[in-house]
Amino acid sequence: MEKLISGILAHRRAVVAAFVALAAVCAAMIPLVKVNYDMVDYLPPEAQSTEAVRIMAEEFDQAVPNATVLVHDVDVPGALALKDAIASVPGVDSVLWLDDVADLAAPLETLPAATVEPYYRDGAALFQVSVAEGEEGPAVSALRAIADGAGPGNAVAGEAMDTAQMQASMVDQVLKAVAIVVPIIVLLLVLSTLSWIEPVLFLAAIGVSILINMGTNLLLGGVSFVTFSVSPILQLAVSLDYAIFLLHAFAAERHRGGTVEEAMARAMRSSASTIAASATTTLFGFAALAFMQFQIGADLGLNLVKGIALSFVTVMVFLPALTLCLCRVIDRTTHRRLMPSFAGIGGPLAKVRVPALALVAVLAVPAFLGQGSVVFTYQNNVADATLRAGADTLMVEDEFGRQNAAVVLVPRGDVGAEEALARDLESLDAVTGVMAYATTVGAAIPPGFLDEGVVGQFYSDDHARLIAYLDTPLEGDAAFAAVQEVEDAAARHYGEFYVAGQSANLYDMKQVVAVDNVTVSLVAVIAIFLVVAVTFRSLGLPVALLLAIECGIWINLAIPYFTGTEVNFIGYLVINTVQLGATIDYAILLTTHYLRHRRREPARPAMRAALGEAFPSLLVSAGILATAGFALAVSSSIGAVASLGLLLGRGALISLAMVTCFLPALLVYGDGAIRLTTWRSGFWRPGAGGAGTSAPAAAADAAGLAPAAAPGLASADARAARPPAAAPSHPDEGDAS
Structure with a gap:
């Protein structure tokens, strides 16, 4: 380690140049990273809807429609011409309209209304369009151009449109969150540091790690939209403390004397273990997300673990080199302490100790039960009539009803069972129509007599496909009950079947939420319990620390239940481990200070002193994390991201x-x-006559040091107990004082 430290400090300009160059390269790679907006891809492989999607992709040429185009004041020949124009759009795989389910050589008045009206009514045509995955943005733009070119008041809606909307706004929303977070973080850091330039160094170190983390996602093949939105802000919020720790350790070492290189070397040696321990605690919390069946947790967890590891590297390698390069600037921009010391905060807080204990004891059980009964939402977009996308969606729903398709795949061969299933589906209250070979073409007509393009809509070599159109929202009790009825109907006729579609996908997501929440929470609690137990060599302390944080999590998650507010299920699943992993360091920091004082005095004065020392660090760290969370909540229109942000900020x-x-x-x-x-x-x-510690521990206490193994979020922020360093005026000089 000595050689590594010496090499970093001796070649500091080369180190800074290398990290800046790497960050620049990774920043250029970020636009190339694929962002996946399809949550179905993250369902467990064994989920029924996942298997249905796989079968359709492999066996059927025509995908299930994921967009609709509504055009008013058009006759049948004009609608057929528009269909051809829509089909020619790059990224459009297929277009379904009335001519695919009926013979338009016959007058429309002679055709069944149930066949005609889903596609054409009152002079308005509704086209069902299949847009290829990854082509939503340009395809939807082209579809809108066609719709608008056909006249005013036309619309494009559907899942592909929602995805295109997210794609168009994603980068802007991330930048908006950054624009909110960074100024507030700078203000908090200015208040808590002694140099105007130090906040810039903190943000530079973590900013470089964020760029590297986001750019290297290209090597992983891409990330989910949740990870792309949340990961950089969360990485910034939870790892800034590592940079704060190192620079305050450096200030303390300069106060002891020697050259700036010697002071930085001592600071790097003394801080490495505590920063590593703090990062490890957070890593375990984030890594627990990988145990979710819903793989969006693993996607986010892996990215956050990678980000925390990169933050550790940049803080321990890049930041020391950058700090020495800018040491003169730091010395010239010192200022007086702006934040109050809070040395006496332990007294007022001691008065709320018993009420707090009683209040949490009263709230714990209801909160635990309430957080398990929260009502979830599963969609990420809700129609907003003030936006073009929302207005178009509501227009289509008003004129043609909800476009909610449930696709049923059954083994091919038994025409009688297929026809009976189609009739059963048509009899369901929530079903407005069924598209199946037996009902659309007729079971009596052999497929060999028809064009392959028509037959391919209904049959592959092994499966028959039926599409039931549901008159329900995409999610909620009515939608999930309708999906269950569709599955029950299929089960009456087939031993093997698969159901897909947006509501079916969301229904499968609903099934994994309860299991995932219990599993991930248990893994995170056990892992962090072991880390804290080893750190403090105690069984009682990890129980106390985890109880404090877990009760906070229960209260946070129970608030939506008691206020009647719905929560996006991704935010609910993720916040449990994120809040635990990100805030357990608060408890560790306070406990570290408390134990040091407890070796010298009784519990009550030890706690008063510990609160006085740790409170400024706790306030800054929680303020940064809360700011990051609320910034995500107000800047994002994506349900999962906004919900997670609100829970994180409040948590x-x-x-x-x-x-x-x-x-x-x-x-x-x-x-x-x-x-x-x-x-x-x-x-x-x-x-006892004095401190009850062993000689080595007493010596460490006398030096004002926290236990070597204790994680140091801001445990370095034992700085509150140290006098501010008098910075040398030249990087090669010793302590000027």
Whole structure:
């Protein structure tokens, strides 16, 4: 390690140039990273709708329509011409209209209304369009151009349009979130540092790691839209503390004397283990997302784990080199301490200790039960009539009803069973029409007598495809009940069948939510329990720390239940581990300070001193995380991202309250149990004559150091107990003081 530190500091300009060049290359790679907007791709492979999608992709040439084009004031010849124009759009795989299900040589008045009206009514034509995955943006733009060219008041709607809308707004929304987050973070950092330039160094170090993380996603083949939106903001919020720790350790080492290179080398050695331990705690929380059946969790978790690892590298390699290169600038931009010391905050907080303990005891059980009964939403887009996309969707629904298709795949061969299933589906209250060979063409007509293009809509070599059109929203009790009825109908006639479609996909997502939530939470809690237990060599402390954070999570997730608010299921699943992984360091920081003082004095004064030292760091860290969360909530129109942002912002503030009010009560009133379950606790006891620690621990305490193994979110922010460093005026000089 000594050679590595020496090499970094000796070649600091080359190190800075290398990281800047790598960040620039990765920034150029970001636009090339594929962003996946299709949540179906992240369903478990064994999910019924996933298998149905796979079969259709492999066996059927014509995909299920995912867009609709509505054109008013058009006759049948004009509609057929528009159909040809739509079919010629790059990215459009197929177009379905009335001529595909009826013989237009006959007058429309002689055709069944149930056949005609889903496609043509009152002079308006509705085309069912299949847009290829990945082509939604340009294809929808071209479809809108055709619709608008046919006259005013026409519309394009459907899943492909929703995806195109997300694609068009994704980058703008991320930039908007950054524009909100960065100024507030800079303000918080300016208040908590002693140099105007230090916040720039913090953001530069983490910013470089974010660019590298986002660019290297190209090597993974792409990321989900949730990861693309959330990961950079979350990485910034949770890893800034690593940079804060290193630079404050550097300031403390400069105060001890020697050259700036020697001070930085000592700071790197002393901070490496604590930053690594803090990062490890967060990593375990994020890594638990990989245990979700819904693989969007693994996608986000892997990206966050990679981001935290890169942040650790940039803080330990790039930031020291950059700091030494700009040392003169740091010295010339020092300012007085702007944030109050909060040294006496322990007194007022001691008065709320018992009320906090009683309040959490009363809320814990209802909160735990309430967070398990939250009503979820599963879509990411809700029609907004103020936007073109929302207005078009509502127009199509008003004139032709909801375009909600459920696709049923059954084994091919038994025409009688197929016809019986089609009739059963038509009899369901929620079904407005069924498109099947037996009902559209006629079971009596052999497929060999028809054009392959017609037959291919209904049959592959192994499967028959029926499409039931549901008059329900895409999600909710009515939609999921309708999907269940469709599955029940298929089960009466076939032992093997598959159901797909937007509602069927969302129904499958609903099935995995409860299992995923329990699994991921359990994995995260066990992993972090072990890390904290090893760190503090205690069984009682991890129980207290996890109880404080978990109660905060339960309260956070129960608020939507008690206020009657719906929560996007992705935000609900992810926040459990993200809030735990991101805020457990708050509890670790306070506990680290408390244990150091507890070796010298009773529990109550030890806690007052610990709160006075740790509160500024807790306030800044929670403020940064809350700002990041609320910025995502207000900047994103995507349901999953906005919901996660709101939960994250609120969760950070709740965790701050739990750590400063509830955790102190657990540590003080559980002091005896903690002492008995902590190996070589060394707690001060009356009559001991001094600190109850062993000689090495006492020496460490005397030096004002936290335990070497303790994670250091801002545990470096034991800086509150140290005098500010007097910075040398030249990078090669020793301490000027």
